[in-house]
Amino acid sequence: MTSAEAVPILDGHNDVLLRLYRRSGTDVVRAFLEGEGEGQLDFPMAQAGSFAGGLFAIFVPSKNEAIGADGEGLSRKRGSNTAAPGVGLIPAQEAVNGMVSLLLRIERESGGSVRICREVDDIQKCMKDGALASILHMEGAEAIDANFEFLEVLYAAGLRSLGPVWSRSNAFGHGVPFRCPSSPDTGPGLTDLGKELIRACNSLGVLVDLSHLNERGFWDVASVSNAPLVATHSNAHALSPHSRNLTDNQLEAIRETRGMVGINFATSFLRQDGRHDADTPMELVLDHVEYVLKRVGDDSVGFGSDFDGAKIPASIRNASGLQGLVEVMRARGYGKLLIEKLCYKNWLRILAKTWATGSRPTS
Numbered sequence: 362m363t364s365a366e367a368v369p370i371l372d373g374h375n376d377v378l379l380r381l382y383r384r385s386g387t388d389v390v391r392a393f394l395e396g397e398g399e400g401q402l403d404f405p406m407a408q409a410g411s412f413a414g415g416l417f418a419i420f421v422p423s424k425n426e427a428i429g430a431d432g433e434g435l436s437r438k439r440g441s442n443t444a445a446p447g448v449g450l451i452p453a454q455e456a457v458n459g460m461v462s463l464l465l466r467i468e469r470e471s472g473g474s475v476r477i478c479r480e481v482d483d484i485q486k487c488m489k490d491g492a493l494a495s496i497l498h499m500e501g502a503e504a505i506d507a508n509f510e511f512l513e514v515l516y517a518a519g520l521r522s523l524g525p526v527w528s529r530s531n532a533f534g535h536g537v538p539f540r541c542p543s544s545p546d547t548g549p550g551l552t553d554l555g556k557e558l559i560r561a562c563n564s565l566g567v568l569v570d571l572s573h574l575n576e577r578g579f580w581d582v583a584s585v586s587n588a589p590l591v592a593t594h595s596n597a598h599a600l601s602p603h604s605r606n607l608t609d610n611q612l613e614a615i616r617e618t619r620g621m622v623g624i625n626f627a628t629s630f631l632r633q634d635g636r637h638d639a640d641t642p643m644e645l646v647l648d649h650v651e652y653v654l655k656r657v658g659d660d661s662v663g664f665g666s667d668f669d670g671a672k673i674p675a676s677i678r679n680a681s682g683l684q685g686l687v688e689v690m691r692a693r694g695y696g697k698l699l700i701e702k703l704c705y706k707n708w709l710r711i712l713a714k715t716w717a718t719g720s721r722p723t724s
Contacts, residue, residue, distance in 0.1 A: 368687050368700055369488055371708040372415030373623025373665030374498070374572070374594035377402045378460040379420050380669045390466050394475070401668040401679040404475065407493055410683035413705060414478070414487060414494025416522050416593055417464060420670070421448050421456040421503055423529070445529040453503035454511060461518050464495060477519040481713040488705070496712070498570070498593070501527035501536070507554060509561050516565050521716060522593070523562055524570035525555050526578065528605070533558050537575040541635025543604035545611075550577030551585075559585045566719020568712065571595070572665070575604075576611070583614050588718045590620035591711060594665030596630045597652045600645075603635050612656040621711040622657060623665025624649045626673040639675040643686055646674070647693060650703065659699060663707045 380400050381389040396405035406412070423446045468475050475493045478484045487494035497519040505512050512520075526536035533555035535548050551559070551574075559582055562569050571579050571592045583590055592615065598606035607615075607622065615622060625631070628641040631649060646664075653662050667673070668680055677686060690700050 367411040367684055368704045369411050369413035370415075370664060370683050370687075371413055371484070371494070371705040372668070373621075373663060373708065374416050374418055374500075374625070374670070375402050375666060375668040376418050376420055376500075376670030377668065378417055378463055379422070381463055382456070382460050389463065390470050393467055394471055401666075401673065403680075404471070404493060406680040409681035410679075412493075412680040412683055414484065415496065415708070416498040416665075417495045418498045418500045418670070419457050419460040420500040420527060421453045423448055424452070445527075447529055447531060448501075448503045450503065450506060457499065457504040457515070461497065461515070464497065465518075468495070479519055479521060481709055481716065484709065484712070496521050498522035498524070498568075500524045500570070500573070501529070501531065502533050502558060503531050505533075505558065507532070509558070512558075512561060512565070512567075516567065520567060521712075522568040522570055524573055524593075525551065525558055525582075527573045534578045534581070535575055536573045536578075537604045539629075540604040541629065542602040544576070545579070545598065545604045545606070545608065546576040547604055548575055548577070550575065550579070551581040556581065556585050563587050563718055566716040568593075568715045573605070576608070579611055579614075583618075588715050589618040589711060590615045591715065592621070592665075593623045594625040594627075594667050595622060596625050596649045600649055600652055601630055601633055601635065603630050605630055607653075609656060612653060615661065616657040619661060619714070620657070621661050621663065621707060622653050623663050623708075624653065625671070626664075626666045626668075626677060627671035628674060629672070631674075637672045639672055641674045643674045643676045643689060646677075646686060647689060659702055660707055660710060663703055663705075 393403045396403045468477050476487050478494045478496050484494045502525050525533040528536040528538055534551040537545050537547055559569055568591055572595045596606045598608045629635050629637050631645040
């Protein structure tokens with residue numbers, strides 16, 4: 362494939378910071394920048410697959426748990442119907458500080474090749490310059506205090522996207538457990554403090570990610586938020602009846618706000634049987650794309666790979682394989698404009714719209 366045929370891809374979710382944070386005894390910054398054949402995302406892999414950037418998640422795992430963002434470790438160790446244990450404020454803040462510091466060091470040592478983006482103009486400049494655009498996202502708000510002081514600190518550091526919960530309960534709400542088959546309607550939604558958090562994110566212009574909320578939490582956000590509804594890495598429940606996926610009613614609500622859905626590559630959210638199985642065709646990713654397109658429209662679908670947080674189809678393998686997915690889109694008859702929307706233009710649109718809702722000027 363020639364470089365002219367490559368399409369840049371902005372991505373709604375990866376967990377590379379957690380993978381690197383869990384490492385010890387090696388220079389993880391250089392490992393990311395130079396590559397070492399580990400994981401699903403590093404700088405050389407990104408360059409090979411025209412991975413232009415996306416939301417880099419900070420996820421605080423439960424103590425002594427090796428859980429992937431798709432729940433694989435949880436299912437293996439505790440049973441798929443069991444929620445992960447919670448995390449306290451102080452250990453959560455320690456982990457968040459460690460991962461933010463890691464991304465700041467990657468940016469500093471990259472010589473401009475990796476940049477933390479706070480405005481859409483920053484992302485577009487990265488794409489023009491061939492730099493990797495990293496947007497700081499937090500998956501689960503356990504590190505946020507009740508006065509939202511740490512939220513202010515993280516915003517200054519570059520936080521521009523936040524999921525109130527991961528798939529466990531915290532002070533802000535109740536995450537959807539990993540169950541298949543299951544409805545996402547698994548319990549109570551946001552707490553009163555959680556609703557205040559949504560309003561605080563709206564005020565700052567921080568995107569609110571719905572991906573790990575249960576259905577009642579989803580509707581609570583819809584009733585409180587003044588921003589478009591966004592699920593950064595979720596799929597269609599009608600195709601894969603996993604509790605983590607979105608029902609048609611939820612997709613309709615996203616359409617009404619001109620929101621966004623990032624299609625997840627996790628095989629457990631792609632497959633009808635919910636299995637963690639790398640022997641899953643990448644075509645299932647596009648089955649979900651096409652289903653969601655029909656319900657939310659051409660301007661509201663992109664990708665949310667879950668690189669380094671999930672078992673993904675072996676035919677994609679890692680970020681270097683993304684252009685293979687582009688080739689399948691072409692083979693299915695997708696036009697150039699639709700491919701560009703799915704790969705990066707829709708993410709640029711929703712980030713510009715969401716960040717503009719804030720009353721604070723970006724830094």
